Amino acid sequence: MSNPILVEVTRGGLVESRHRGAIVAIDGDGNTVFEMGDVEAAVFPRSACKAMQALPLIESGAADSYGFGNKELALACSSHNGEEAHVALAEHMLARAGKTVEALECGAHWSSQQPVLISQSRSFERPTALHNNCSGKHAGFVCACCHQDIDPAGYVNYDHPLQQTIRDVMEDLTGASLGQDNCGTDGCSIPSYAIPLKSLALGFARMGTGTGLAPIRAVASKRLFDACMAEPFYVAGTGRACTRLMQIDPGKIFCKTGAEGVFVAFLPHMGIAMAVKSDDGAGRAAEAIIAASLARFFEKHDRIYDALMAEADRPLRNWNGIHVGDVKVTDALRQ
């Protein structure tokens, strides 16, 4: 079985490239609202599940102990651009736990955003782990350990107490079994577990609605979603889809991207979460699919709907600024 073509890339009115994928929207009780493609197939959520991984930071009491507000919590859930404000805040989070960049085990890389990379390369010789797009999540990990008097050394490893806790949290939220059998290593070296796309969406629906969760987890989940929606710049950064989507109408949309074409979202006004995977891992496809899928839940042609569809159907311009084609969702995704 092959997943449907959900996004086309055109040039001169002809289709140049095609993206297949799967999407599922689900409520906190596990009722599917709509689905396309094989939504039972296991996917690596990658960075899309950072809000799940940030729960121990709150549930352990570390976030309150260290005085973290919306910005810090958003950064703990982020795949950020490595802009100055992101880097400074990650460093601040570590400092609250008495730690420095040395405690981070995520590795270092330049920003994936060209304007930021140019600025970075003019400012310093090489990036540190603070510039890693995952440094906020890792700073949160270190803080969660330190607050609980757990040695953070090796916190990226499968057997470290923190990763065991995260595994328990994610199993509770998604209902999926996580273990060595479905475990891979993420770009930042922590375990990433392949789980059914539908289970991933269900986990976010439960986080957003609190359905079936212990009260402390329901409260912590809401706090993380609210923090991300309040500070979308700290979830991604300048020019990024997550930030743009959450800025359309603050508080109306929570969303988070992950590598290899994953995207998750939650709509507070509907109590519905969704998860996307583009088969080929293309971010441009996942962004278009999630935007069009979110648009279904707003009145056609109201401001939010139009803003979302402008993300779902995007013009491609060449080096001279000429409109040469479009990235656009297929009819399957249009209302």
Added chain:
Amino acid sequence: MSNPILVEVTRGGLVESRHRGAIVAIDGDGNTVFEMGDVEAAVFPRSACKAMQALPLIESGAADSYGFGNKELALACSSHNGEEAHVALAEHMLARAGKTVEALECGAHWSSQQPVLISQSRSFERPTALHNNCSGKHAGFVCACCHQDIDPAGYVNYDHPLQQTIRDVMEDLTGASLGQDNCGTDGCSIPSYAIPLKSLALGFARMGTGTGLAPIRAVASKRLFDACMAEPFYVAGTGRACTRLMQIDPGKIFCKTGAEGVFVAFLPHMGIAMAVKSDDGAGRAAEAIIAASLARFFEKHDRIYDALMAEADRPLRNWNGIHVGDVKVTDALRQ
């Protein structure tokens, strides 16, 4: 009908992403050696057909008149990194025709290669059209015009005499009809024509073998392929697939990538050309497919075969250098 999955991206032993595509290998007489997927479907060759577009530079006498050797001809066929040597040579080509960067109509952009971009951003404020990956092709266009006393102004436009000539050349080589109906605009603003993948491969088989071509065109084609194989750095640059593949055993492989997952190649010892399109436009897929397809024409486990298969199956390492997965061709592409 959907094209077969030709490339898989794994993580922790599980498949994370999948790339579908089509590949055809053909000889100069039009006999198909092997094919997978829909090879009659039209694709935009994009930069993969730059060697075709460079023929007027030689056939007009401009290349000889301006004293262009292998490096200049390779650059005329290139999608280069914008490294210093590329930029200097493009400027030199223009100077031979009495022109400067002002004559280029391709637009400007930073290098797509991160190490080059970092170096560029530390050396100058913003890139010029000379840094555009297509500047060698465009310099060749300007030279072809100037040598023939054709005003190069507007040389990127569909109706300019140069583009009319290129259209005739490409129709002659591929047997496909090119016109407004199948024309789009490329990244560098010149016309790009959607043609069947098989016709694209046939055009390169004819260029490589000379079969069915006027003598002047056969000679010019061989000269361009030989130039690219002699100077692979000038066809792409540091760290690029085209350059690596042509460096494996100089003179044994001609190849050229194009945007949105296109790749073409010619094997002089077999007289066979091939063309690849990954459905989703992923370069990583096109690179793996072309490498594995080229490997079929060498003895299993000789040095060239092994080097090609090392391009077809590539480890993925994370920011800490850990081997987290692989990009690899599926069994369909293995001998």
